Amino acid sequence: MAENLVIVESPAKAKTIQKFLGKDYKVMSSYGHVRDLEKKDFSIDINNGFEPMYVIPEDKVSLVAELKKASKSAKTVWLASDEDREGEAIAWHLSQVLDLKKENTKRIVFHEITKPAILAAIENPRDIDENLVDAQQARRVLDRIVGFELSPVLWKKIKPALSAGRVQSVAVRLIAEREMEIRNFKSEQYYRVSSELLAAGDDVVPCELNKRFAEREQAIELLEHCKDTTFTVDDIQVKPVKKSPAPPFTTSTLQQEASRKLGFSVAQTMRVAQSLYESGHITYMRTDSVNLSSLAIGTISNEIKETLGEKYLKVRKWHTSSKGAQEAHEAIRPTFIGNHDINGTAQEKKLYNLIWKRTIASQMADAQLEKTQVDISIAGRPELLIANGEVVKFDGFLKVYFETSDEDDNRNMAAGGELHMLPPMEVGQQLNLKEMTATQRFTQQPNRYSEAMLVKRLEELGIGRPSTYAPTISTIQARDYVVKGESKGVKRAFEQITLKGAKISTKSKNELVGNEKGKLIPTDVGMVVNDFLTKYFPQILDYNFTAKVESEFDDIAEGKRKWNDEIQEFYDDFHKNIEEVSALRLEHKVGERMLGNDPATGKPVSVKIGRYGPLVQLGSTDDADKPRFASLMKNQSVATITLEEALKLFDMPRNLGLYEHEEIQVAIGRFGPYVKHAGKFVSIPKEMSPYSITFDEAVQLIVSNRESKAKKILKTFAEEPEMQVLNGRYGAYISYQGKNYRIPKKMEAEKLTLDDCRAIVADESNASKGTKRTAGRRRATTKKS
């Protein structure tokens, strides 16, 4: 039995450290926190100094038992969780649940997984920092109070099962406010003028007018003038410009670049990075630090010198500037910079490659550019034509990596954003006109957030942590506050007026606007919840709320304040606020909009958020008649629906007539418009409207639905009706007595005999485990007892 037990947070880390420390040390992992507040219970004693009641979560019980067993037989226990607030708390919880004695427990920390760093840590143990632990308890308790007192207010005032929290509610607010900006945005047209002039030898000089015109006439006037005028080079400015590489990746910047360059979602990036980490290719992927270990800087420097040459090397020490960073880890980098590529899935290769390039570039020399601006005057006009050129004198880090920006997504590069080399010119030189074009443009509405842009903004505000960015984004989607946009945009016509050879011609062109695929768009529920929270709980929804409490947590960590006092102060105000808002008797339901009266009956028509989402109500509850209700369709919203559109929703269900002696009905349900026939439902595709769908179209839907259902069944057996070979989402499988079985890869589904199927079913290893893990576990325990 090893004399020393080392406990770290991550099992992959444990494996690596085990190799450094050898057989005198046993390295185990806590898999993160081992204790927390009860999941479904408030678990804080408000009247007793906010004493938290901690429990070991069910899925950690056996792990804790193992750790305890190992700790009992070890002479010294080394608590090596991360050096940040959460890590310190993990160490403290471990010491509590493992019942560790102070004399044989040592707290050690390191921010890089290298042998010297770990040996140095072992040489410099300390005690658990109680103040830092208290800061974590304050953070935990505050989040629980906010979440578990705010959410029930939403259940009461808006609809059940909603949620609110310090992080998620601000994330929704950012998205909701951006949407309001877009709704209030008025697009304005303008005309942009670009031109191609000819220098000596008929070399083309592309240039752009330094003024935009609001009116078409102004643009035409200029073009008319340019039919017969002279163009003179007025000024040439040449200046050197240097570009520096971006720092190595943190979680947030990796998510942003993987989104822009590889099109990965935030969750996808983390999944792929996790697998790269587990197979030892990269360092830890949840980090807010841009720091590289000195060992890493050394090997990266060698790599650059050997493959690119000394002049490409510039050793840089990066420092983290982001708000609230805790820097328990290194930046995300390859563990072996010598591995330019790795084996793995296509996604793993791409992400690794991105990380490799970014890491290398971060230690490379600046790029040296030469920018040239040429001002060209137009005789008889005050405006100038500007030609821009850019020449790379030394590529430096650009040789391997170029960071993109969010603006690049939307900039129309073909329309003149690109920089080029200019032909030689001199001041006073006259240029000839090849052509000049005035293009009608429209000011662009603000961009909606992509997942990665939202992460960037949250990080800037110091809200959320590397481990929560991806989960926060899924939470706000799971609560239906936000959806990922599907809109592919619409075509908009614009005009191009061209002057060429003293002739002005006009052309109409099309462009795609509002292409918002994958962007985050707030739902009605999201908008209503956000309006409610920002109105009644402005202090929690304040963009600076987290920063404010973080600085108070810092005071606790430095021992300047007691955590319970801090929380008491917060709670007194907050709880009063909660009580007041809960007691409000609002005339209308939160977010309700009165649309007017139904011309036919005179009854009031309103829209609001119902228990199952947005709905329209016809009639009032005070009325003798019960009100009628109808759900809004997916493309409609509480904020924008008109009285006419709302009333139309009550035209459902429509009867289309008899088909095969059964009524065909059209209606709008929970999952959108559908056709119902003989007890079967078929969704109506987006392109069709439930109001205008005809009998023939409905029949076609019913028939094609039958056909696709038929294709689902690949094989049945007369002797054994319960045995079926079915076509599922993941390919063919066998269904037998309510359970599913996978078909071994080498067998062909179409050729299976009944005996084959029976053999597959008999083989336990093919059985699918129940969808609910707890169900399986429960079954196992009952068997035992």
Next chain:
DNA sequence: CAGTGAGCGAGCTTCCGCTTGACTT
């Protein structure tokens, strides 16, 4: 997934941060 919803009613929902599972029938 399943096509609902004004009212007596029971009981449920929920936070943020650490960490990986087991799973693609």
